[in-house]
């Protein structure tokens with residue numbers, strides 16, 4: 264297909280885009296030329312640069328050339344996109360997702376099979392619709408991730424292996440016996456503090472920090488995930504690993520050049536991160552030390568923020584975790600038109616049935632005198648979440664001011680919540696970053712080059728440069744001036760293949 268003749272005159276631009284949508288949802292050509300576009304790249308943390316108007320030639324999934332005029336390099340088979348007045352940016356990277364399962368759905372009722380299949384097919388497209396072209400699954404496994412990456416239009420996934428201890432988080436969420444069965448037990452550490460809880464077939468030698476990290480590396484993991492969580496909801500006072508045990512995990516992981524991500528959202532977990540020397544904390548801090556008045560501890564919190572920055576530990580604030588919880592009770596949640604772009608209609612209808620409201624009902628239990636209207640209930644829940652939200656905003660601002668490395672991760676979904684659907688949840692996390700005082704250029708760096716570096720993929724993705732993988736977004740407005748620019752994506756280019764944004768929407772399927 265050749266569209267170049269249509270690009271000459273604006274009158275034909277309409278025809279060109281109409282033809283694109285009629286003839287092919289994706290540009291099938293072997294190469295793609297984006298004409299006369301301005302390119303935005305992150306140049307250092309918190310700074311980005313806009314190029315002069317340029318042509319960008321993509322071939323075999325890679326950026327082959329960038330120059331003021333590349334028309335003579337276009338063959339008959341080269342598809343073209345008019346980039347005039349548009350901005351070309353690197354595809355976005357979310358370094359905290361969980362790809363397994365459909366958010367908010369537990370169990371497997373056979374009558375839901377078609378609905379779930381449709382939802383699973385849409386999830387990669389929803390990430391792409393909101394601009395995410397790379398994701399890191401913090402609790403993945405090789406087989407699942409390979410299947411995910413074989414899907415036609417979605418972000419490329421990488422994964423960390425979760426390394427657990429018995430009866431701790433998250434192993435304790437499983438059935439007592441199930442936690443010791445393969446595969447759950449494969450990367451479980453032998454915890455010297457719990458010497459007698461293992462079944463007879465549990466070979467201690469296979470569960471040392473060295474053995475478990477080696478196994479994860481061999482199985483293709485990019486990183487290791489560990490946990491410091493004493494529990495919440497019905498599961499409290501759970502055992503946590505010792506500093507010495509996780510130090511050994513970190514030592515072996517560093518030896519194999521694998522970053523170590525720590526789950527933790529409490530002051531204690533931040534202190535643990537400092538002692539254990541992990542690479543990244545995957546949550547903001549929303550629980551201060553127990554039995555201490557909110558903010559009474561400010562001096563200590565400032566000190567922790569400073570130490571985290573000094574130690575070079577990066578932090579994912581994941582503020583959308585708390586929003587996702589209280590939005591479950593928002594009676595107008597499904598009225599937001601953006602939601603219907605992400606969630607298939609049939610699943611959205613199911614979420615609003617009695618069966619689909621199960622998690623919402625659990626969250627509501629703590630608040631519910633039966634007389635309350637849904638609007639009043641939502642208000643009470645929001646009020647309760649003000650405390651952890653103000654703590655996490657304040658700590659995020661403090662970490663940011665001290666110069667800690669802030670990484671973009673949405674934690675999609677952080678629990679069984681329909682409010683944290685792929686793609687859209689990351690878009691909302693962007694709003695949370697601005698609320699906590701980060702700037703638009705800082706957000707842009709975090710979504711692109713900084714996350715590429717965190718994944719060790721800075722030579723392949725994270726910027727619009729010759730030789731890099733062509734994971735790109737074409738926007739009609741400038742994301743360094745307004746966060747809503749991320750809502751003006753026109754084209755999502757995945758490994759060199761252009762997809763019109765509308766075609767990725769749940770409403771197009």
Ligand SMILES: [Zn+2]
Pocket residue numbers: 359360361401674675676677
């Ligand atoms: Zn998570």
